Amino acid sequence: MGLQATLKASWLVGALSLFVYRPNLLTICLALFFSLLAFLTTRGRDLIVVLALSLAFLLYFLVDQKALDRQANQPEKKRQSYTILAYPDERTTNSQGRVAGIGRLKSSGERVYYYYQAKDPEDLARFRSLAGPTLMTGQGDLTPMMSATNFYQFDFKEFAKTKRITHQVRLQEVDLRSNQAASWFDRLNAQFHHWHAILSDHAKALPNPVRNYALALLLGSKDQTLYDDNPKIQELGLIHLFSLSGFHVAFLITVIRWLGRLVGLYQELTLAIMALCLIGFYWLTACPPILVRAVIAGESRIFAQAFNRRFASIQIWSWSLLLTLVVHPQILLTLGGQLSFFLTLALAILPDYWPTWQKGLFLSVLTFPLIVAQQYTWNLWQSLANLIAIPVFSLVILPVVLVAFFGQVVPGLVTIANWLVTMFDQAVYWLGNLPGQIVIGALPWPILLVLGFAPWFLLGAEKTGRRWVVSTWLFAFLTGFSLVHFPRTGEFTTFDIGQGDAALLREPYNKSVTLIDTGGKVSFQKTGFSGQEATENKPYEKQSWPKNQEGQARTVIVPYLHAHGISRINTLSLSHQDQDHLGDARVILTTFQVDQVLLPAGMAGQPAFLKKIQPYLGKARVVSVTDQIQPANLPLRVLHPFQPGIGENEDSIALGGRVGPLVLFTAGDLDQAGEKKILAKYPDFRPNLVKFGHHGSKTATNPAVMAEWQPTYGLISAGRKNRYGHPNQEVLEIATRQKMIVYDTRRQGMLRYVYENHKKGHFQVKSTNDLTNSKTTN
Known part of the structure; x- marks a missing residue:
């Protein structure tokens, strides 16, 4: 099969994998496009080979997907005995x-994912002392993974499926015993897991940030704290440097070749050592999917050199993709897999005479739609960051991390190494803090296709053709940007953030x-434990705040607002001082430009404000409100409080006003007495959309007020399996008597009322299935 036919076959097989495992309009179009490209531009024997190869892979994907579906469709099983084989390097404790x-x-x-809550410190110590493969036996519940319950939220269920995981087991009691491997393969696999655990513990003895770098760069044990400690790594698109890939394989091969020459080994013996070390490196790093391509490519180059053969870079790339899809059929559904294969293909095709800056710019344009499709933002400094970071990584950071890892016994060596890594880490943070972060939004998929394909036509195009390509790209981008940032519709959205409250009111055109x-997050300390898990503070921020004290604002509210092109919030209204209403205000204030923060009058002097809000206000102005103070640029009217802080929940801000064709009432945790006072003071106020107060607590919904208002719709924001029993049955009975249509985040996830000016609006829910049937909590 010729070079071009091999490339087309790999493209087609990759598109078929996307279509089989994630069927939608985008993947259907990709599969059709590459099918037509292969069949219309390939002739003779090559066409037969491409057809046979594509059909074989298609059959393989369909059989595998059917088996995965059978696994995913297993029913929930409660209170059954399970035995789980677990390795120490795949387990965490806190x-x-x-x-x-x-x-x-x-x-x-x-x-499966497994979870267990230790009863006391001695019980936890059993797990921390385990050194080898362990059989965990105990009673538990086997439950399917839950899909994302908010629009634009990262879907952990779909991510887990790419790892062939569809269920989780929550164990109540656990008996531990060592597992005796039966076959030589199992014993070898257990030994590699054991070595990986030992090396990970060795790396964890280092100070930060060199500890996080060693875990990520040497062992593939990248922990989320790497990005928590320095979020600019993600924002600047430097994730690929911390994912085991061709960068690390090339470094490993270079080191082995240098050592072979140093000790005078024959070239054939050096190549054999390289081949074995690549396989061992892959196994020792717990076989990450993203490393398969790099190992296959490295082995191909070693084979070519050993047998005096020449393989084109494109040919190696094509066979690497095909073989990777055999081992990990869903690799192209992950951002890491997409970036890995996209970038390496571009590097194989780009002309050698292009200067480094031009190649870097081209690669940034190529990765733009991939990153924006998942993160909705783009940093203008990304190209510069990668141009600087890649050579610094290969020449300085990786060698320094190796020296720190293996030289811990040498006094002062780790300190110097950590200082060098800290300087690099701080430089990344400084560059990422420069103005340049742009919120792009969730671009329509046809726009993403144009942005993804257009840059490839720059290669080989004449001057006039390049102008057309650039113009097409810019036109598509500006069209998509305008559609996202100036939508015709408005919305009132209730986020599903567990046991708490958060809602968005956005006027049409983002007015x-x-x-x-x-x-x-409301924390409940476990008896007998130390409470807060020790975490590293972000080293370059004046105000530190452990990530485990945050709720779901960063994973639910932030991506949703970014997806809608929102970087500026005109009004942040904090109804009162309870943690489940304002606990994540810091996340919002440090992520978005906020013009004004509304507080109930009297709250500005309370500890909750002074600790959780004031340090993060920035340029936002604080407005203490009563119903006599109506802030500018607020589309709703303040109905409560009537005077500064009377008592608990009496100072809760209540808002009311028109949302499209409906009239809305939302009141935080206002109690029944407060609702009655609002009815008395505003007798003409008649909301037909009510967001129930205090998550549906019976203390917050006055039946007499509801009977007078007679609202048509009710919204409830409460957590699944919450310990308070919200919403209360009495509240649901009140809604039934009033013949209200009730939407509930526990059952339906995110709730959206979408409207266009004062025309008829409609409700949207994230899930049409009852989410309370799942045992997964939020």
Whole structure:
């Protein structure tokens, strides 16, 4: 099969994998496009080979997907006994007694996430002392993974499926015993896991940030704290440097070749050592999917050199993609896989005479639609950051991390190495803080296709053709940008953030953006444990705030606002001082430009404000409100409080006003007495859309007021399996008597009322299935 036919076959097979595992309009178009490209431009024997190869892979994908569907459709099983094979390097524990990891069910071999809450410190110590493969046996519940319950939220269920994981087991009691591997392969696999765990513990003895760098760069044990400690790594698109890939394989091969020459080994012996070391490196780093391509490409080049053969870079890339899809059929559904294959293909095709800056700019344009499709933002400094970081990584950072990792016994060596890594880490943070972060939004998929394909036509095009390509790209981008940032519709959206409150009111064309409360994490300390898990503070921020004290604002509210092109919030209204209403205000204030923050009068002097809000205000102005103070650029009217801080929940801000064709009432945790006072003071106010107060608590919904208002719709924001029993049955009965249509975040996830000016609007829910049937909580 010729070079071009091999490339087309790999493109087509890759598109078929996307279509089979994630069928939608985008993947259907990709599959059709590459099918037509292959069949219309390939002739003779090559066409037969391409057709046979594509059909073989298609059959393989369909069979695999059917097996995965059967696994995913297993019903929930409660209070049954399970035995799970677990390795120490795939398990984590924290100081609150939580044990979590990935293991295999001994009964079926299915990979699952498992969770266990230790009863006391001695119980937790059992897990921390385990050094080898362990059989965990105990009673538990096997439940399917839950899909994302908010629009534009990262879907962990779909991500887990790319790892062939569809279920989780929550164990109540656990018996631990060592597993005796039966076959030589199992023993070898267990040994590599054991070595990986030992090396990970060795790396964890280093100070930060060199500890996080060693775990990511040497062992593939990248922890989320790497990005928590320095979020600019993600924002500047430097993730690929911290993912085991061709960069690390090339470094490993270079080191082995240099050592071979240093000790005078024959070239053939050096090549054999390289081949074995690549396989060992892949196994020792716990076989990450993203590393398969790099190992296959490295082995191909070693084979070519050993047998005096020449393989074109494009040919190696094509066979690497095909073989990777055999091992990990869903690799192209992950951002890491997309970036890895996209960038390496571009590097194989780009002309050698292009200067480095031009190649870097081209690669940034190529990755733009991939990153924006998942993160909705783009940093203008990304190209510069990569141009600087890539050579610094290869010449300085990776060698320094190696020296720190292996030289811990040498006094002062780790300190110097950590200082050098800190300087690099701080430079990344400084560059990422420069103005240049742009919120692009969730561009329509046809726009993303144009942005993804257009740059390839620059290669080989004449001057006039290049102008057309650039013009097409810019036109598509500006069209998509305008559609996102100036939408014709407005919305009132209630976020599903668990046991808390957060809602968005956005007027058509983004005329004004109002966020009502932010949610927050309410912690309940485990008896017998130390409470807060030790975490590293972000080293370059004046105000530190451990990530484990945050609620879901960063993973739910922030991506939703970014997806709608929102970088500026006109009004942040914090109804009162409870943690589940303002606990994540810091996230919002430090992520978005906020014009004004509304507080109930009297709250500005309270500890909750002074600790959780004031340090992060920036340029936002604070407006203390009563119903006599109506802030500018607020599309709703303040109905409560009537005077500064009377008592608990009496100072809660209540807002009311028109949202498209409906009249809305939302009141935080206002109680029944407060609702009655609003009815008395505003007798003509008649809302037909009510967001129930206090998550549906019976203390917050006055039946007499509801009977007078007779609202048509009711919204409830509460957490699944919450310990308070919200919403209360009495509240639901009140809604039934009033013949209200009730939407509930527990059952339906995110709730959206979408409207266009004062025309008829409609409700949208994230899930049409009852989410309370799942045992997964939020």
